[in-house]
Amino acid sequence: MSQRKKSLAQRIRFWLTSIVLTVFGIWIAGILLFSFLPVPFSAVMTERQVGAWLSGDFSYVAHSDWVSRNEISSWMPLAVIASEDQTFPTHWGFDVQAIQSVLDSESGQMRGASTLSQQTAKNVFLWAGRSWVRKGLEAMLTVGIETVWSKKRIITVYLNVAEFGEGIFGVEAASQRYFHKPASRLTMSEAALLAAVLPNPVRFRADRPSGYILQRQQWILRQMRQLGGEGFIRQHKL
Template sequence: MVQILFHEEFSLDRVMKKVFKWTLYVITFLVVFSILQVVILKFVPVYYTPLMVSNNLNQLFTKGSAECEHKWVPLDKISKNLPRAVVASEDNLFIDHSGFDFKQIEKARDEADKGKRLRGASTISQQTAKNVFLWQGRSFIRKGLEAYYTVLIELIWGKERIMEVYLNSIEMGENIYGAEAVAQQHFKTSASKLTASQCALIAATLPNPKKFNSAKPSPYIQKRKAKILNLMGKIGPVDF
C-alpha cells in the first residue's frame, strides 16, 4: 500500500514537471513569435489584417462574395493633414503617451459606473495593435494581448511607424481600408492630396465607418468635422 501511494505521488510529480516544462516552452515560443511579428512588420508593409479577414469572412457567409479596397502607401505619400485629423479626433496625446491614455481610461470607467453609455478609450497605438495582430470582439484575453502588443509596437516601431500602419490599415468606410483607398473611393484623389477638410471628414467617421460616410456626410458628421478642424488648428502639425 505504501509502495503504491509512493509510486502514484512520484508519477504525479513527473507529470506536473512535464506539464510545467511544456507550458514554459509554449509561452517562450509565443513570446518569441510575437516579437518576430512586430520586428518584421516594422519594415514590411501590412497588406492584409485580421480585421480585413474577419469582415471578408462575414461577407462571404452573408452575401456570398467579399470586397476589400486597400492600397498601402508610405507615410510621406499621405497628406500631413490626416495625422493631425486623427490625433485631434481619436487621441490628443498620441505623441506624448507610451501607448495608453490612463486619464481617458479612468474617465470612461467612471462614466460606465454612473450608467452612462459605454465609450472607447483606446489610443491610436491600441487600435493599431488590435487591428493588425488580433481578432475583433471584447474579452479579457483579447484586451490583455492588445495591451501586450501595444507595448511591443511602442518599443519596437515608434510613433511614426505606428501612425503609418494605422493610416494604412484602419477601416475608413464600407470595405475601404487606409488613406489611399478612401481618398480614391470617396474623393477621387490620392492620399497625398487630401485637404484638411477632407481629412477632418474622414476622421469624423472613424468611430463607425460602416454607418457614417465621409463622401456623403450627414449633418452630424459635418458638425464633428467642424470640431475636428478647430482642434487641428490648436494642436498644429504632428511631428515625429
C-alpha cells in the same frame, strides 16, 4: 487518474501550450517585421472578409493599398490625432486618465478612448469585440509596438489599416474611393471628413455624410487648428 487519462491530459496541455507559444511567436515576428515592412493585411481585414464569405456575401472584398508616410498628406495624421488621441506624440501607448476614469466608474465597464497605438495593435493583430482578455492582449501588443516602432511608424500603419467604409481599408483606398485622388493630395477638410467616420465606418459614410458627421468634421477642423496645423506634425516628426 488512470494512465490513459494522464496521457490525454498531457497531450492536451502540450498542444495548448504549443498553440499559445506559436501565436505569441507570430505576434513578436509581426511586430519586428512590420517595423519596416508594409502590412499586407490586418486581423480586422481578415475577420471582415471571412465573415462576408460565411454570410454568403462573395462580392465583398476587403481592399487596401499600402502607401508610405511620405505619400500621405500631413493633414491626415493631424486629423486622426485631433479626433482621437491628442496626446499621441507624448504618451507611451495608453491614456492614463481614461484608464483611471474606467477604474473609478461604478459600472467598471470597458469604454472607448483607446489610443491610436492601442487601435493599431488591435487592428493589425487581434479580433473585434470587447472583452477583458482581448484588452489584456491589446495592452501587451501596444507595449510591444511602442517599444519597437517609432511614433511615425505607428501612425503610418494605423492610417494604412484603418477601416474607412465597407471593404475600404487604409487612407489611400479611402481617398481614391471618396475623392478620386491619392492620399498625398488630401485637403484639410477632406482629411477631417475621413477622420469623422472612424468611430463607426460601416454606419457613417464619407460619401454621404449625415448632419452629425458634418458637425464632427467641423469640430475636428477646429481641433486641428488649435493643435497648430501642419506645424504640429513637423514639430513631432510625424
